[in-house]
Amino acid sequence: MRQWDIFLFPFTLEQPHPVVILSSDERASARKHVNGLLCVTLRGRPLQPHEVLLDQADGLEWETAVRCDLVHLLERERFFDQRGSVSSQRQIQISRKLIECLRLRTY
Numbered sequence: 001m002r003q004w005d006i007f008l009f010p011f012t013l014e015q016p017h018p019v020v021i022l023s024s025d026e027r028a029s030a031r032k033h034v035n036g037l038l039c040v041t042l043r044g045r046p047l048q049p050h051e052v053l054l055d056q057a058d059g060l061e062w063e064t065a066v067r068c069d070l071v072h073l074l075e076r077e078r079f080f081d082q083r084g085s086v087s088s089q090r091q092i093q094i095s096r097k098l099i100e101c102l103r104l105r106t107y
Contacts, residue, residue: 001028004086006059007079009036018083019074020054020066020094034076037094039066050101052093059084068097 001007002025008016019036021028028034039054042063047053050069054060060083086094099106 006083008081033073035071036074037066039064052097057087069101
């Protein structure tokens with residue numbers, strides 16, 4: 001498991017959803033919990049202001065929105081079925097969207 005990989009995670013109240021791993025490689029490989037961003041299928045709806053589009057270029061089968069307004073702390077051992085890895089261009093888009101959504105200062 002590495003930063004920017006996309007794995008399925010079995011959320012309690014829903015079907016498993018793809019999650020983008022946000023934690024550093026060191027944390028993702030050695031710690032019990034990792035930080036991740038929830039992804040949801042678009043199903044024809046437009047992207048929301050807090051989302052970035054992922055698709056086949058990132059290893060997913062259909063257009064998917066990664067939600068950048070909430071970072072989830074998830075148990076590493078519960079992840080399964082790697083779906084892909086976020087492309088370099090989309091990594092930049094997600095990073096910028098996180099700065100925007102979380103109102104992080106960039107000095």
